[in-house]
Amino acid sequence: MKKKDMSKQAKIQDAVAAIILKEGPAGVSTTKVARRVGIAQSNVYLYFKNKQALIDSVYQRETQRIINTTALAALADETVALPERIRMYVQQVYDYSLAHPDSLTLLQQIKSLKGQGMELTVGADDPNNVVVRLLTAGVTAGVLKPLPVNLFMSLVFAVIHTHTTNVKNGLTSSTAVNFDTLYPLIWDAIRLG
Amino acid sequence: MKKKDMSKQAKIQDAVAAIILKEGPAGVSTTKVARRVGIAQSNVYLYFKNKQALIDSVYQRETQRIINTTALAALADETVALPERIRMYVQQVYDYSLAHPDSLTLLQQIKSLKGQGMELTVGADDPNNVVVRLLTAGVTAGVLKPLPVNLFMSLVFAVIHTHTTNVKNGLTSSTAVNFDTLYPLIWDAIRLG
Amino acid sequence: MKKKDMSKQAKIQDAVAAIILKEGPAGVSTTKVARRVGIAQSNVYLYFKNKQALIDSVYQRETQRIINTTALAALADETVALPERIRMYVQQVYDYSLAHPDSLTLLQQIKSLKGQGMELTVGADDPNNVVVRLLTAGVTAGVLKPLPVNLFMSLVFAVIHTHTTNVKNGLTSSTAVNFDTLYPLIWDAIRLG
Amino acid sequence: MKKKDMSKQAKIQDAVAAIILKEGPAGVSTTKVARRVGIAQSNVYLYFKNKQALIDSVYQRETQRIINTTALAALADETVALPERIRMYVQQVYDYSLAHPDSLTLLQQIKSLKGQGMELTVGADDPNNVVVRLLTAGVTAGVLKPLPVNLFMSLVFAVIHTHTTNVKNGLTSSTAVNFDTLYPLIWDAIRLG
DNA sequence: TATGAATGAGTGTTCATTCAT
C-alpha cells in the first residue's frame, strides 16, 4: 500500500538513496537508478532536470524529513528553560537517528560528493535556523560554553551518528547504551561550569 | 627545492590529494591527475597498478604522516597519569590538524568513496591501536565514562576537525579559540564524574 | 531491399564478420565495427552486452544458418540406408560451403580466438548431435572404419573447406572438381573395407 | 642445462609460443612476453624489430623445426616407390605431431592472426616444396586421385592434428589408435582405384 | 647488452543527456 501510492518521483529518489548507501555517491548513475525503479533510463529526465538536480532533491527530501519529524516549535518555546530545550533538541536528533539509521549517513555521503568541507549538521548554514538560535541563546545566557555553536552541533551529530552506527552494526546494544547514558557525554561537554 | 626533489610518485599523489579536496573523491580521474602533473595519462600506470591503488596510497601516505608526526610512544608511557596522557593525545590531534588542515578532510573524503559507514579516526580499526588502548584503560580505571571508546574518538575528531575548518575558513580566529579553550569541551564530555 | 530491411543488430554482426574475414578475429574492435556500420561506437553496446557477446552472437548466427540450411531430419531418417545418409551429410556440407564460402572460415577464425584446440566441426561438442549419431551408427554397423568419429568430421570439413577456398581463389574451377569427383576422396577414406 | 644454454632470443620465442598456446595469438603482448622471460619490456626490441617480426620468427622457427626433424631427402629419393615415399611422408608428419603435439596448433594459431584463408600445411606455398612435388608425382603416375594436391595435404594435416589433439586430451589412447590404424584412413582417401 | 621512463594511440565500457515517436 505504501509502495503503491508512491509517486514515481519518490521511487526514483528512493532508488538513488539506496544506491548511495550501498555503493557510495559515486555509484549513482541514471542507468542504475532506472533499472532499479523499472523504468526507461530517459524517463529519469521527465522528473528531474539532470542528475545533479536529482541528487540535490534527495538531499533536500532527507533534510525536510528531519525537519518534519522534529518538533521545531517546541525548541523555540521561550517559556521552557534553555537546558530543557537543549535536551529536547538532542533527544530529537537521537530519536530520529535511531529510527532512521541511514538518514544521516545519506546526507553525509551526498555532501562528500562535492569537495567542500563538511559542516553537515542540517541547515547549520541557515543563520535563522532554530537550532542555531537555541544554542546561541544558550551561550549568551551563560548556560553553554562560549564557543562557536557549530562545534556543538558537530559534536552532537558525531556522537549520535557513531552511536547509531554502532547499534546498527551490532557493536552496541541499544539497551546497554540509551539516551540517558549518552546524553551526559553531550551535556557535560557543552554546558558551562 | 621542495618540488624539485619530489619523486614523480609523490607528485601524482599530491595531484590526487588536491583534486579530492577541490572536487571530492569522485572527481579524481587519471586524465585529470596526469594533466595536473604534466605527464601522459598512461604514465600514471607506471607508478600505480591502478586507480584504486593510487587512491589507497594517498590514504596510507596521509595516515603515515599522522603516525610519524605524533608521539605515540608517550601515549603508552604508563608512568604518566591517564588524564595527562589523554590530554596529550587530544593535543597531538589538535596540533596536527591545525598544522595540516586538509589532512583529516582528505582522509574523510577517501573513506566516503566506498559506501561504508565512517569509522575513520585513523587506525581505529586496529584493535591493538595505541589510542584505543589508552581510552579503554581510561574507562577501566574509572577516569572516563563507561561508553564505547569509538564514541570518544569520534567526538574528538569531530570537534577538532570542525574547529580547524572554522579557522581555515576565517570563521574563528585561532587565538580566540585555542587548545586551552577547546579542550574542556572534550574533557568535560568524556571524563567520569 | 536487402540492406534496408536489416535490423541494426544484423548490420553490426555483418560488420564483425567482414572484419574477421579481412583482418582476422584480433582485428575486431568496437570502433572499427561502428565505423563500418556508420554509427557511434557506444551504440554497439545498445545491441550487445559487450564485445564477447557480440562475437559469440556472430558465431551462433553462423552455426544457426548452417543448421537452418541443412536438412537434419533427413540424416536421421532410419528408413534410408546409412551410406546414403552419410553421402547426404557430406553433400549438405559441400553445398553449404560452396554457397557460403566464408562461413566455415568465419567459424574457424572465431574459434581460434580462444587458445583452445579446434574441434570446430559445428556442434561436435553436442553428444546428441545428429551427425555424431549418424557417423557413430555407421561405425557400429560396420559401414565405417572403427575410429573416433571426430576424425571423420574433421576430414570432411578440411577437404571441403580447402576445396571451397581453392574455388574462391580461382585455383580450382568448380566444374573441374565437383561433388562427384570430390566425394570419393571422403568416402574411400572413411568406409570400411 | 637445456634452458641455461638457450639464447635470450630463443627464450623470448618460447614465451611467445607458450602464450599463444595458452591464450591464443591475440594474447601476445610485449609486456607479457617480457614478464615471462624476466627481462625489461623494451628489451624485446633488442632482439626483434617489432612485434610482427617476433611472431613471424616464432612461426618460422616452428616450420624449420619440422623441416629439420623430417627426413626430406628420403621423400625425394626416386629409387623408392611412390606409395612407399608417400607413406613415409605421412608417417613423418604423424611422428612429429605426436612428439610435438602443440606444434601444429601453434602454427595454425599464428596463421589465424591474419585474415587470409588458411592453407597452413607447412610450406604448401612453396611450389618447389618437396611434398608438393612428391604428391604431384603421385597424381601424374596415376597412384593418387587426380585432384589438387593441397586437398591431400589438408586432409593429412586435419586427420593427424585431430588425432594428436584427441590423444593429448585423453579422448583417444595412442595405443588404441596408432599409425597403422590411422594410415588407411588417409591412404584409402587419396590413392587411385 | 640492458634498462626504466616515457608516450600517443588505442582498447572496451559507461555515462549523462537529447530527441523522435
Place this chain on the structure above:
DNA sequence: AATGAATGAACACTCATTCAT
C-alpha cells in the same frame, strides 16, 4: 507520461614503440 534509439564525451587501462642512459 513514457520509451528506445542515439550519441559524444569521458573513463580506466593496455599496448607497441622509442630513447636516454
